[in-house]
Amino acid sequence: MKTNAIRWSAVVLAGSVLTSGSALAQEDEFIIVQSTTSTEASGLYEHLLPMFQEESGLEVRVVAVGTGQAINNAENCDGDVLLVHAREQEEAFVESGYGVSREPLMYNDFVIVGPPADPAGVAGSSDVVDAMTKIAESQAPFASRGDDSGTHSKELQLWEEAGIDVAGTDGGWYRETGSGMGETLNTGVGMGAYVLTDRATWINYGNKGDYEIAVEGDEAMFNPYGIILVSSDHCENVKTEAGQQFIDWMLSDEGQQAIADYKIDGQQLFFPDADESDS
Numbered sequence: 001m002k003t004n005a006i007r008w009s010a011v012v013l014a015g016s017v018l019t020s021g022s023a024l025a026q027e028d029e030f031i032i033v034q035s036t037t038s039t040e041a042s043g044l045y046e047h048l049l050p051m052f053q054e055e056s057g058l059e060v061r062v063v064a065v066g067t068g069q070a071i072n073n074a075e076n077c078d079g080d081v082l083l084v085h086a087r088e089q090e091e092a093f094v095e096s097g098y099g100v101s102r103e104p105l106m107y108n109d110f111v112i113v114g115p116p117a118d119p120a121g122v123a124g125s126s127d128v129v130d131a132m133t134k135i136a137e138s139q140a141p142f143a144s145r146g147d148d149s150g151t152h153s154k155e156l157q158l159w160e161e162a163g164i165d166v167a168g169t170d171g172g173w174y175r176e177t178g179s180g181m182g183e184t185l186n187t188g189v190g191m192g193a194y195v196l197t198d199r200a201t202w203i204n205y206g207n208k209g210d211y212e213i214a215v216e217g218d219e220a221m222f223n224p225y226g227i228i229l230v231s232s233d234h235c236e237n238v239k240t241e242a243g244q245q246f247i248d249w250m251l252s253d254e255g256q257q258a259i260a261d262y263k264i265d266g267q268q269l270f271f272p273d274a275d276e277s278d279s
Helices: 019-028 037-041 044-056 067-075 087-095 128-138 150-161 181-191 199-204 240-251 253-261
Strands: 007-011 030-036 059-065 081-084 099-114 142-144 174-176 194-198 212-215 222-230
Touching: 030 037, 030 067, 030 240, 037 044, 037 059, 037 181, 037 199, 044 059, 044 240, 044 253, 059 067, 067 081, 067 087, 067 150, 081 087, 081 240, 087 099, 087 222, 099 128, 099 199, 099 240, 099 253, 128 150, 128 212, 142 181, 150 194, 181 194, 181 199, 194 199, 222 240, 240 253
Parallel strands: 030 059, 030 081, 142 174, 142 194
Antiparallel strands: 007 059, 081 222, 099 194, 099 212, 099 222
16 A cells, blocks of 8 residues: 655644643653544644644644554554544554554544545435445546545445456556555646545645535444554654543543634534544
8 A cells, every 4th residue: 555654743832831731741842643644634633733732842743644653653562552433443442552542532424525426426425325325336536545444444344345457557547656645635626527535635725726525414324533552562762651641632522622723714624523432
C-alpha cells in the first residue's frame, strides 16, 4: 500500500501555565499523538490543543498520517497516544499488547461527494452499497485514497459489501491517489470523480467547486474515533503519565464539550462519544 509522508504538526503556545501542569510539562516537555489526517485536516486540533495546553502546560505534537501508518508508527514506539478511526484495527492494536485500552472518543460519518453531472445517477441516495454498485457499473470516475487509512479501509469494506473487486482496476475508472483526504479531494474534483470522504474534512475543505454531497445517511457510513494510550510494556519510552493526562482531558466533560463546540459555518464536525457506545 502507498502511504502518506509523515507530517509533523507541533503546537507551541505562549501564555500562563497552571501550577498543577508545570512540573509535568518540565519533566515530559511534550507528547506525540499519532493521528489520522481527518482530525488535522478538519482543523479540530487547532481548536482543541490550545485549551489543553493552557490547562496542563503540556505541548502536544501531532503526527497526521493515514490510520494504517499511524498504527504502524505507534507499534514502532514513535508515539505516546494513538487517535484514529478504524475500530477493528484499533482493537487488534490493543489485543496485541501495543495499547493499554481503546476508549470511544467521538464520531461523525462518511459521505460520497460528486460532480453535479452525477454520471452514475446516485445523487440523493442514502444506500451507499447501491450507490457504489451503480458507480462501478457505469464506470464513472472514482478517486480513492489508496493509502491504508481509516477512510480507505471503510471504502474497501463498502466495495466488498457491494460485491465489487476494485483490485487491479487502478488507472481506469478507479484511481488510487496514495494521498491524504485533502489531496484526494483535489484530485477527485479535478477529474470529475466521486470521492468517499469523512464529513468533517469535507466541511472544512476549501476547493469544493460545484461539488456536492451525493450519498449520505446510511448507517454503514458511521465513523467512530478511538483514543489509545501506547503501552509502556511494549514501548519503554512512552510518556505514560503525560499521555494519560491528555486522554483524560479529551474524555472529560470539558474535552467532550470542546469537541462538540467545534463548528464551521454552524455545522458540527464531530460528536462526543466518551459516554456512549460506538458499536
